[in-house]
Amino acid sequence: MVPKKLFFTKGVGRHKHELQSFELALRNAGIEKCNLVSVSSIVPKNCKIMTREKGVPLLKPGEITYCVMSRNKTNEPNRLVGASIGVATPKEKNSYGYISEHHSFGEKAQKAGDYAEDLAATMLATTLGLDFDIDKAWDERKQEYKMSGRFVRTQSIVQTAKGDKNGLWTTVIAAAVFIEE
Numbered sequence: 001m002v003p004k005k006l007f008f009t010k011g012v013g014r015h016k017h018e019l020q021s022f023e024l025a026l027r028n029a030g031i032e033k034c035n036l037v038s039v040s041s042i043v044p045k046n047c048k049i050m051t052r053e054k055g056v057p058l059l060k061p062g063e064i065t066y067c068v069m070s071r072n073k074t075n076e077p078n079r080l081v082g083a084s085i086g087v088a089t090p091k092e093k094n095s096y097g098y099i100s101e102h103h104s105f106g107e108k109a110q111k112a113g114d115y116a117e118d119l120a121a122t123m124l125a126t127t128l129g130l131d132f133d134i135d136k137a138w139d140e141r142k143q144e145y146k147m148s149g150r151f152v153r154t155q156s157i158v159q160t161a162k163g164d165k166n167g168l169w170t171t172v173i174a175a176a177v178f179i180e181e
Contacts, residue, residue, distance in 0.1 A: 001066075001180055002044050003047055003066065003178035003179060003180055004044075004046075004047060004179065004180065004181060005047065005048045005049075005050055005058070005178070005179040005181070006043060006047050006048070006049050006050070006055075006176055006178055006179065007049070007050045007051060007052050007054065007056070007176075007177050007179070008049075008052065008085060008087075008155075008157040008175070008176055009029040009031060009052045009055075009056070009174075009177060010029055010157050010158065010172075010173060010174045011024075011025040011026060011027065011028030011029030011030075011159060011172070011173050012025055012028055012159055012161045012170065012171065012172050012173075013025035013026070013028060013170075014161075014164050014168045014169065014170050014171075015168060016169065018073065018075070018171070020169075021073065021169035021170060021171040022071070022073070022171045024171070025159075025172060026173065029173055030052065030059075031059065031065065031067070031175065033059065033061040033062070034059055034061075034062070034063055034065035035064050035065060036067055037064055037065065037066050037067070038067065038068070038069055039066045039067070039068060039178070040068070041068060041099045041100060041120075041123065042099070043087060043097030043098065043099060043176075044096055045093065045095055046093055046094065047097075049087075049089070055177060055179060058181065059177075059179075065177060066177075067175045067176060067178060068085060068099045068175065068176040069083075069085075069101065069174070069175040069176075070083035070084055070101035070102060070103055070116075070173065070175070071083055071103065071171065071172070071173045072103040072104070072105070072171070072172050073169060073170065073171040073172070075163065075164075076163045076167075077163050077164065077165045077166070077167055078162050078165060079106075079163040080106050080160060081103075081104070081162075081163065081170060081172050082102075082103070082104040082107050082108075082109065082112040082158060082159065082160040082172060083101075083103055083112075083158070083159050083173050084101070084102045084104070084109075084115070084174050085099060085102075085116060085156060085157050086099070086100045086101075086102065086113070086118070086121075086154060086156040087099050087100075087117075087120050087154065087155055087156070088117070088121040088124040088152050088153070088154045089152065089153055089154075090124075091152070095128075097120075098120050098121075098127065099120060099176050100116050100119040100123060101116070101174070102115050102116040102119060107160075109159075109160045110158075112158050112160065113157075114156070116156045118154075120154060121154055124152065125152075157174045157176075158174060159172040159173060160172060
């Protein structure tokens with residue numbers, strides 16, 4: 001199986017039971033009806049990245065669904081938790097990309113998302129055997145990385161939440177969900 005499509009989603013759930021808070025986060029993300037299988041980090045070449053709004057309706061209840069998921073939880077009141085997914089894809093569609101997941105405490109969404117994107121770009125560069133200095137490769141104007149003459153776009157999805165003030169379990173998830181069709 002080589003996925004043809006991919007979408008990103010995120011969610012948060014709160015409940016007195018840890019497992020139920022995870023279920024509610026899945027519901028919030030729109031992927032609760034699937035049997036989720038965690039996979040590692042490669043975006044297949046020619047894989048179309050679509051919106052959550054277009055991706056979720058393509059899922060069938062009970063289907064085995066592959067995803068890269070970041071998940072974090074707390075039952076400490078006001079503790080900031082985060083889950084982020086970063087992706088780095090070369091502009092050339094005939095090349096594969098890389099997905100990273102990042103789980104954090106006390107980190108705001110922007111910082112967690114930037115970290116996940118940097119991690120994905122670095123991991124893609126090393127798997128492709130490219131020279132890459134993250135501090136020199138970012139083109140602020142174009143909002144993309146340049147690796148050994150190749151341009152790479154990055155993006156992220158982040159879910160953060162503060163722990164429930166009454167100590168309920170708070171779970172956050174971010175996921176890259178693969179679609180086979």
